[in-house]
Amino acid sequence: MRAETAPARIGILGGAGPFASAVFQVRLVQAWARQMSGACLQDEHYPAIIHLSEALQGLGADGVECRRRAAASLARGVSLLKEAGAAFVAAPCNSLGEVLTNCTGTLGLEVFTPWNSAPAMRQPASTAVLCSKSMRAYLSARYPELIFPSDAAQAAVQLLIEQGMAGQAPSACLLQALISEQLRRGVAEVRIACTELSCAQLEPDERVLDTMNCLVRATADRAQALFRASFQAST
Incomplete structure (x- = not known):
């Protein structure tokens, strides 16, 4: 080992x-x-x-x-x-x-x-x-x-982590599903989602980040800033 x-x-x-x-x-x-x-x-x-x-x-x-x-x-x-x-x-x-x-x-x-x-x-x-x-x-x-995280968000995060442990690229649809679920449950959970993604040691490409940011902007301006700050601080 x-x-x-x-x-x-x-x-x-x-x-x-x-x-x-x-x-x-x-x-x-x-x-x-x-x-x-x-x-x-x-x-x-x-x-x-x-x-x-x-x-x-x-x-x-x-x-x-x-x-x-x-x-x-x-x-x-x-x-x-x-x-x-x-x-x-x-x-x-x-x-x-x-x-x-x-x-x-x-x-x-x-x-x-x-x-x-x-x-x-x-x-x-x-x-x-x-x-x-x-x-x-x-x-x-x-x-x-x-x-x-809700059950749906938790399942998405677990799949992302399994992908990361296997050396695979993160799935854009899973990332989008995770953030969408978090936003449905409230802006306050966006920070949790960012932390979970960074815990999986994954770096989504710009296209995925753009999708996330669109979802965040649709909820609140402060959530967008928090998303980027949280993700950058925890990677």
């Missing part, structure tokens, strides 16, 4: 698709370790990767026992990394919220809240990667101000 050469940028998704796959979990953990300490996880680190993957999947689960097992997996994974000689440093965690932030906040994931929320809530905030439906449910309950 080869280590990732660049940090992963993970979107706000859960459930099926690449986010539920073992391969994706491994890529996530590799990026996590690299971001936190520069450690490149190779074959000898695979046992640690498994434990860290289990920790990420279990942190958002319901029940004290599930959280206890996740914390144990986290501790064991870090211990194995140190035994293997990886310069891995994990910040101490006193609560589940701190675990989520310390373990996944360094991956570059940002969650944007609605424009009509309180001023303090308008700033981007690092949070956990949604590795499962339970994680998504946990964050929805804890942070009700967060916006999550």
Whole structure:
């Protein structure tokens, strides 16, 4: 198994698709370790990767026992990394919220809240990667101000990410469908769409960008500026 050469940028998704796959979990953990300490996880680190993957999947689960097992997996994974000689440093965690932030906040994931929320809530905030439906449910309950893509938009994003992971060019129709869906749900979600597209590490060509911008202009001038600023800032 080869280590990732660049940090992963993970979107706000859960459930099926690449986010539920073992391969994706491994890529996530590799990026996590690299971001936190520069450690490149190779074959000898695979046992640690498994434990860290289990920790990420279990942190958002319901029940004290599930959280206890996740914390144990986290501790064991870090211990194995140190035994293997990886310069891995994990910040101490006193609560589940701190675990989520310390373990996944360094991956570059940002969650944007609605424009009509309180001023303090308008700033981007690092949070956990949604590795499962339970994680998504946990964050929805804890942070009700967060916006999550609709099912249709989520499906489109997952297909785009699968294309990107396979080295394929992004589909113009999928990009248009995604933005159209987001705009139907409200201008406030345009920023989420931009973030998701950049998380997939895709760069749509000018024709696709023009289509997006037409859709955005039909909604609001401020959305057009936000679209370009968000996409450029997150790529």
